Amino acid sequence: MEKPELFGICPYVTAQKVLTGKWSIYIMYLLSDGPVRFNELQRRMPEEMTHTTLSRQLKVLEREGLIVRKEYQQIPPKVEYSLSEIGIKFKEVLSVLEEWGNEYIQYLHTRKDI
Amino acid sequence: MEKPELFGICPYVTAQKVLTGKWSIYIMYLLSDGPVRFNELQRRMPEEMTHTTLSRQLKVLEREGLIVRKEYQQIPPKVEYSLSEIGIKFKEVLSVLEEWGNEYIQYLHTRKDI
DNA sequence: CGGCATCCGTAAGGATACTG
DNA sequence: CAGTATCCTTACGGATGCCG
Numbered sequence: 001m002e003k004p005e006l007f008g009i010c011p012y013v014t015a016q017k018v019l020t021g022k023w024s025i026y027i028m029y030l031l032s033d034g035p036v037r038f039n040e041l042q043r044r045m046p047e048e049m050t051h052t053t054l055s056r057q058l059k060v061l062e063r064e065g066l067i068v069r070k071e072y073q074q075i076p077p078k079v080e081y082s083l084s085e086i087g088i089k090f091k092e093v094l095s096v097l098e099e100w101g102n103e104y105i106q107y108l109h110t111r112k113d114i
Numbered sequence: 115m116e117k118p119e120l121f122g123i124c125p126y127v128t129a130q131k132v133l134t135g136k137w138s139i140y141i142m143y144l145l146s147d148g149p150v151r152f153n154e155l156q157r158r159m160p161e162e163m164t165h166t167t168l169s170r171q172l173k174v175l176e177r178e179g180l181i182v183r184k185e186y187q188q189i190p191p192k193v194e195y196s197l198s199e200i201g202i203k204f205k206e207v208l209s210v211l212e213e214w215g216n217e218y219i220q221y222l223h224t225r226k227d228i
Numbered sequence: 229c230g231g232c233a234t235c236c237g238t239a240a241g242g243a244t245a246c247t248g
Numbered sequence: 249c250a251g252t253a254t255c256c257t258t259a260c261g262g263a264t265g266c267c268g
Binding site: 002003006008009010011012013014015016018019020022023024025026029046047048065085086089090092093094096097098099100101102103104105107108111 | 122130221
């Protein structure tokens, strides 16, 4: 028999889908201190990436409801991205993730292999 | 100028890489209560998946040091997977992720679109 | 400045079959 | 029971170029 679709039911399955994007976590982190403009965001990303790629990632996060896109009607254009309400709640995850990430980095140093 | 490689330096970049696997979070969750055998793991996965796929995911997590594979030398074979030390620490992340995931699911219900 | 349309290459996941 | 080897397919990210 088929297993039921668990997206929107199981918190782990749901969270996993949101986090699979290659840059989602880092973008959320960059926005956690307040609104950031598009180009500024691109500059702060950990790897060089084309604006096309960043644009797509932002679109996904916006569609998922995690971030908010605010467009100022002016020339030259100005667009700011910030965390939505549910995005702000995600900051708790970021905090714990940061802590664990650092511990994991420590762990990596203790390994002889690889 | 080139940006430096941040894996193993930045906790977010590092954590992101670990979590990109399509099933990593859920596997970690399934193992968080103690060792689980291979087939049992497969049965409990949220979607039908071939053992080939599961096997690969487990291999990745094992190589990353998050889980431990214990093989009992017997016929028929018996293999148990469990969380490593750093994997156990990840349970804190799982806990916060679960909480947020549920809030996100609530949020999804409030949306009219999609 | 902040996009979108398009094309392309790669890596990851899935299906199938064989093994100790 | 718990894999590995192989092939196939798809989705995603990256590169390039055009636009308001």
